[in-house]
Amino acid sequence: MAESVASAAVENMTNQAMECASPYLRYFFCYGQIVQDFTNQRNALKLRKQRVDTRVDEAKRQIEVIYEDVEDWLKRAEKELEQTQNLQDEIDRVKCFKWCPQWGWRYCLSKKLAEKTPIISKLLQTSNFAQVGSGGSLQGIEFITSTHFMDSKSSKSALNQIMEAMKAVNMIGLYGMPGVGKTTLAQEVGKHAGERKLFDKVVMFTMSQNPNINSIQDKVADVFGLKFQTSSREGRAEELFKSMQRVNKILVIVDDLWEEFELKIIGIPFGDDHKGCKILLTTRRQQVCTKMNCQKEIQLGILSEDEAWVLFRDQAGLEGNSSALNNEAKKVAAQCKGLPLAIVVVAKAVKGEGLDLNGWKAVNQRFKDSRHLDNEDFGDVLQPLKLSYDYLKKGNNQMTENDIQICFLLCSLFPEDTEIPIEILIMCGIGVGLFPNANSIEDKRNEMVMALKKLQKSGLLLGTDDAKRIRMHDVVRDFAHWLTSTGENRFMVKDKLKKWPDMVESFECYTAIALWNCSSNIKFPDKVEFSKLKTLFLKGEWKWRRDDFLVVSSTFFEEMKALQVLFLQHVSFSAKRFPSLPNLKTLCCVRCELKIFPSSLTNLEILALFETKIFGISEKLVKLPTLKYLRLSGVQFYEESEIKIHPSLLSRLTSLQELHVHSQNTINLLELNSLSCLTALSLRLSTDQFSQEDFVFPKLQMYTIVVNEHFSYESALRTLKICNFPSSFSAFNNLFYNVEKLKLQNVRGQKNIVPSIGEMGVNELTSLELESCYDMEFLTVITRDQGPSVAFSNLVELYIQSMGSLKGLCYGHSPTRFLQNLKQVIIKKCEQLQVIFQIDELSEKVQCQIPLLSNLTILNLDSLPNLESIWKLNPSHQEIVSLTRLKVVTISGCDKLKTIFTTCQALSMLHLQELTIRYCDKVEQVIGFVQEEEIIENDCPFCCWPKLEILRIKFCQWLKYVYVNTSTLGRQSLKSVSIESCPEFIQFFNMEQNKYGQHILHRGLGSQESFVNLTHLELTSIALLNFKYLFSEFTARTLEHLKFLMIRDCSFLEHLIEEVEKVDEIYVSNMKNHYPLFWPKLESVHIEYCENLKYLCSSTLAQRLPNLNCISILDCPRLIQVFNMETNKDDFELQ
Helix, strand or coil: CHHHHHHHHHHHHHHHHHHHCCHHHHHHHCHHHHHHHHHHHHHHHHHHHHHHHHHHHHHHHCCEEECHHHHHHHHHHHHHHHHHHHHHHHHHHCCCCCCCCCHHHHHHHHHHHHHHHHHHHHHHHCCCCCCCEEECCCCCHHHCCCCCCCCCHHHHHHHHHHHHHCCCCCEEEEECCCCCCHHHHHHHHHHHHHHCCCCCEEEEEECCCCCCHHHHHHHHHHHHCCCCCCCCHHHHHHHHHHHHHCCCCEEEEEECCCCCCCHHHCCCCCECCECCEEEEEEECCHHHHHHCCCCEEEECCCCCHHHHHHHHHHHHCCCCCCCHHHHHHHHHHHHCCCCHHHHHHHHHHHCCCCCCHHHHHHHHHHHHHCHHHCECCCECCHHHHHHHHHHHHCCCCCCCCCHHHHHHHHHCCCCCCCCEEHHHHHHHHHHCCCCCCCCCHHHHHHHHHHHHHHHHHCCCCEECCCCCEEECCHHHHHHHHHHCCCCCCEEEEEECCCCCCCCCCCHHHEEEEEEEEECCCCCCCCCCCCCCCCEEEEEECCCCCCCCCEEECHHHHCCCCCCCEEEEECEEECCCCCCCCCCCCEEEEECCEECCCCCCCCCCCEEEEECCEECCECHHHHHCCCCCEEEEECCEECCCCCECECCCCHHHCCCCCEEEECCCECCCHHHHHHCCCCCEEEEEECHHHHCCCCCCCCCCCEEEEEECCCCCCCCCCEEEEEECCCCCCHHHHHHHCCCCEEEEECCCCCCCCECCCCCCCCCCCCEEEEECCCCCCCCEEECHHHCCCECCCCCCEEEEECCCCCCCCEEEECCECCCCCCCEEEEECCCCCCEEEEECECCHHHHCCCCECCCCCEEEEECCCCCCEEEEECHHHHHHECCCCCCEEEEECCCCCCEEEEHHHHHHCCCCCEEEEECCCCCCEEEECCCHHHCCCCCCCCCCCCCCCEEEEECCCCCCEEECCCCCCCHHHCCEEEEEEECCCCEEECCCCCCCCCCCECCCCCECCCCCCCCEEEEEEECHHHCCCCECHHHHHHCCCCCEEEEECCCCCCCCECCCCCCCHHHHHHHHHHCCCCCCCCCEEEEECCCCCCCCEEHHHHCCCCCCCEEEEECCCCCCCCEECCCCCCCCCCC
């Protein structure tokens, strides 16, 4: 006590003197203040860097390009934190000196700290980045997703020819008959070019018969990260042209070209304008290749008979080769004439039919009967498509014979290569009367979805990346148009219409007409005889000016008395009244202008307005007594900013089954309870609309309710998003029991989800997002007297952020089936959270079910300062937890965490691919022991993480090992290892000679285990227990895929590869034969601040680095030579 007072007195006495004295005296007498300033500034920098890192990670996930000044700041901050860590350690070690300090030492340390503090302060001052990155360019989904490329003799030959031709010529043409696989091969070329880095950019787009230039320009701009500044087609082309000229090597793939086309119209520089731009085009006609002046023309041929059979057999799910049944099936495959599209379509049509020998003979006979269908435009693909189409009638159960075929034909009305919205298709299908036996809109929707799935399984429709859209192959679409070109039910589909078509014959024969992208200059006839027309799609040409519509008079529709479906886009009605269409069932308007409200449509069942401008929702709505479906999405008004619906208006729509209003509105919620038929509801609401305390939403089959937030379309059928909501949740009581996706943000008064919000356990919930709900302490609270309860049994995604009071997930009993379906867990910024998965009490029922967490694939924990343990389980519960499917783990900013996984958990992680640990100062080992009993007595090597590809560990001050006991972590799968600023890091595994006398691991990264797939290795500021080399001799010989090597601040490193003096001759011989010392893919080596480095490796290895293009060595004062020119001391005869 006396010492402390005296020491304080000395410092206080000198404070005033220091204001005028030399700074050197300040180093002596203001040590305490200098230390405090330094510590505060360093801690602030550490936290600031962590926040910037988090923002950078988020930007990268959004595919943004990080600004150079941000990356430079992070590197400088990281360097300062590394360089000042020793100073911080020195401060911590000598905190015991209070009285009679070592003045010489204090002066030196004080001086160093005083010099570093302003540098850190300056870094803090320059860290306020408004943005850390900007939107980056896209790679192109064609080259990311699987193309189902079949490695046939023809496709392999064409692929090799294309790749070889790219070295010599700039324009290559790929041609072949429809359905032969040109698009798939072109995608494979793009994928190859991207993976091999042959080009800086690869872009692919589809031309079709009527190319949409604006859409193509948008797609190319996305790949090049270009944001257009002009709106005209020519201006956009010029911007694109100049942007592409700045990129050295470009591959442009032009798919499905029908005629000669000037690429400069799009903005593609070529030839003398850009000699680094190469073009690959695909077309059905060789003449197009010739007209486009292709320097190399390559034909893609059909499959051989054997290849065709293999593809057919696989797609049809057949087995074996020798049976009589398969011999008959081979005849069917042969009828497809080697065309992949035809083979796939036919095989999918008969798959699952359980055909016997007579069945296959019948299919074969059908082919023979349809040979008269030959058509020069289709070649041999027509007959297989007709067979698949006819098969749609089989096994439809509740579907009528024609419903699924009509559904298929409806899809052909949409423009070529369009991704068709399923909801629009459903509205049209209901309008033409499909599935009349289904009573409700929801039942009809389900039937339509089933029909579309059957069409996909049959190969007649294609899926897209968006589950809410489907697509039709252009050849299949042409086939559908051929089907509807004759007969009683004829379709007419035209695109880019410049004038009204001159028809030799009457329009009377058409039952469906689709006119897309009609010029606004078209003069529509006043009256046309459309006596049979049931479906009309009419779209004006898309222009930048939103008020430039296709103007149509009401008289144009007067003779369409049979019309059932009317789809309008970019259309404006000039009439004062809406035309009378007595049989119209569906009216869908997209970006239209309706100055009058359609109140004369007495049989209308579906009214959908998307981004359409109207005067308002008036009393005329009540004159639609049969209205069952009303959708108002992004509707604009001439006089009002929100949808004003007159009181008692909704309650009089007694037939209404579905209501979807996605704009701000004045709906009186109490009126919803008057709609006895209502089954589906999607609304955007505000807190003010919940003023009636007794209101409760009715029970619904499908809903999306968004409170105090912008509306967004969700994949879940039942979604609740409640934000900034101070009121009681009683209004939602009927929805919580079956909600699938729930988001709560900044809501008060709720301490848990179960039982406070969901008394029944919210067991249909698949996604839960909680943010800033400061009163919530647990997700579930189930006490002993309540007994086991089922809760969250279907939860798949859990996202929690900024929950200041959250203490854990479960309190008391763990509910039955909880955590069994979870796939993704993300928890951030929860200050009080100490344990994530804590299971103290389990019922016998739980213990015998599926292991907990057995479906977890993604775990992300960030900024949890008081987290002490991720898993807290009783020893008896260890066996019921399995992490078998866990693939990606990210742990960041968990300062109190000491270990990540137990041994049992680590051994169960058979699919872990990516592990990242950052800013976890107390972590000593990634895998450790919770209980003494966990230590495995038999210390033979065993394997965990056999599929680990990426390992990142950064800024973990106390980390020594990845694993503390004998292991052979799946090194053969590792591709990238990055360890930064782990000053106590010793080696991957704490392995010494075990009881069998095997030397498992030399110090460093070398061992008897190989890193054969490692491509990226980065080590920064790690101690590595004073070892002098990085790789053992054996490991060095296995690094055949290593591309990038960076080592920074490893002070004891002298050279990269161990110098072996005494090695067993047999071992040497085997090593030379299997692993010659040869690094064929190494491109870049960077070594910095390694003060004892003498050389990199032997001169012999230097001659085995054919792709090495960069060696950077910085601040290595003891470097003698880059490659050791002395004779090898060992006896290895390097190959």
